[in-house]
Amino acid sequence: MKSVLFSVFFLLLPWMIIVIIMIDFDGKRVVRAPFTGRHGGTHAVTQGVVTKNQSALQIIYAITPTYTRPVQKAELTRVAHAFRQVTRFHWIVVEDSTSRTELVTRFLRGCGVPYTHLNVYTPQRFKRKGMPRATEQRNLALTWLRQHRSHRDPGVVYFADDDNAYSLEVFEEMRDTRAVSVWPVGFAGGRTYERPLVSKGKVVGWYTGWRAGRPFAIDMAGFAVNLNVILANPQALFKRQGSKPGMQESDFLKQITKVSELEPKANNCTRVLVWHTRTENPHLAKEVKYIKDKDTVAVEV
Numbered sequence: 342m343k344s345v346l347f348s349v350f351f352l353l354l355p356w357m358i359i360v361i362i363m364i365d366f367d368g369k370r371v372v373r374a375p376f377t378g379r380h381g382g383t384h385a386v387t388q389g390v391v392t393k394n395q396s397a398l399q400i401i402y403a404i405t406p407t408y409t410r411p412v413q414k415a416e417l418t419r420v421a422h423a424f425r426q427v428t429r430f431h432w433i434v435v436e437d438s439t440s441r442t443e444l445v446t447r448f449l450r451g452c453g454v455p456y457t458h459l460n461v462y463t464p465q466r467f468k469r470k471g472m473p474r475a476t477e478q479r480n481l482a483l484t485w486l487r488q489h490r491s492h493r494d495p496g497v498v499y500f501a502d503d504d505n506a507y508s509l510e511v512f513e514e515m516r517d518t519r520a521v522s523v524w525p526v527g528f529a530g531g532r533t534y535e536r537p538l539v540s541k542g543k544v545v546g547w548y549t550g551w552r553a554g555r556p557f558a559i560d561m562a563g564f565a566v567n568l569n570v571i572l573a574n575p576q577a578l579f580k581r582q583g584s585k586p587g588m589q590e591s592d593f594l595k596q597i598t599k600v601s602e603l604e605p606k607a608n609n610c611t612r613v614l615v616w617h618t619r620t621e622n623p624h625l626a627k628e629v630k631y632i633k634d635k636d637t638v639a640v641e642v
């Protein structure tokens with residue numbers, strides 16, 4: 342009896358091993374799927390998400406003002422690596438310069454992101470400490486959208502500065518913005534993070550370390566606006582007159598929405614998916630010392 346049992350066991354053993362190996366293979370395929378999905382992030386990428394009709398998604402228009410400085414190309418490279426992975430994405434890059442520079446032109450050609458390249462020079466009198474920055478550049482991008490897009494183009498507008506770090510998830514969150522959506526921003530407002538306070542699915546206040554009395558105490562990277570709202574409010578622009586640094590967001594949002602109408606994203610504004618990291622200025626003192634000893638080759642940095 343015992344020997345019969347043994348022979349049955351050994352007869353079945355190879356088959357059991359084959360079945361175990363096949364289950365293991367299947368398991369690996371399932372595990373690997375999220376990493377190959379275009380959306381990335383921590384969501385389990387189910388078949389439904391991967392095969393979702395992409396042309397039905399609203400296009401994200403990311404507006405990035407930029408200006409010539411030692412770290413410019415490094416910053417643009419870093420943010421482009423995130424943007425390139427976002428489906429249905431259009432990058433509007435606006436240079437603070439009298440013409441489109443060769444460096445940015447070349448960079449954009451090779452960056453792998455669909456883009457529009459614009460430029461407008463900030464008048465010298467506004468280039469002072471205590472003045473809001475990138476006003477003219479953001480406004481030019483808004484004007485471009487109003488001239489080149491219509492109510493038939495579903496889209497979401499996001500002010501994506503080049504000194505931030507973006508998770509791919511922040512773009513998933515803003516994608517279905519109906520009017521104006523909001524979420525937390527890391528390292529903003531003088532604290533580890535700044536966020537809209539949400540109660541019963543509505544924004545009721547702000548968690549911040551700086552000017553809590555602002556009507557919208559939010560960083561530029563913490564909100565997105567449906568393109569239709571931009572088109573329906575042609576007068577809505579970033580203001581020079583009477584606007585102080587740090588009040589630009591509030592002054593702009595006041596023109597297009599109310600706090601009670603904001604759409605909280607990122608799990609009722611409890612997850613940080615974008616960080617106002619900024620890049621430390623590189624130490625370039627030796628450039629002055631060796632000013633007469635320049636490289637014989639022109640190297641773009």
Ligand SMILES: *[C@@H]1O[C@H](CO)[C@@H](O)[C@H](O)[C@H]1NC(C)=O
Nearest residue numbers: 392393394395396397398495
């Ligand atoms: C995808 O969505 C677009 C826009 O809603 C629609 O025109 C198109 O027919 C859809 N395609 C498929 C395969 O469902």
Ligand SMILES: *[C@@H]1O[C@H](CO)[C@@H](O)[C@H](O)[C@H]1NC(C)=O
Nearest residue numbers: 539540541542543607608609
């Ligand atoms: C946000 O809060 C509302 C109201 O409390 C709740 O119904 C909803 O499920 C919450 N959303 C998320 C993503 O947690």
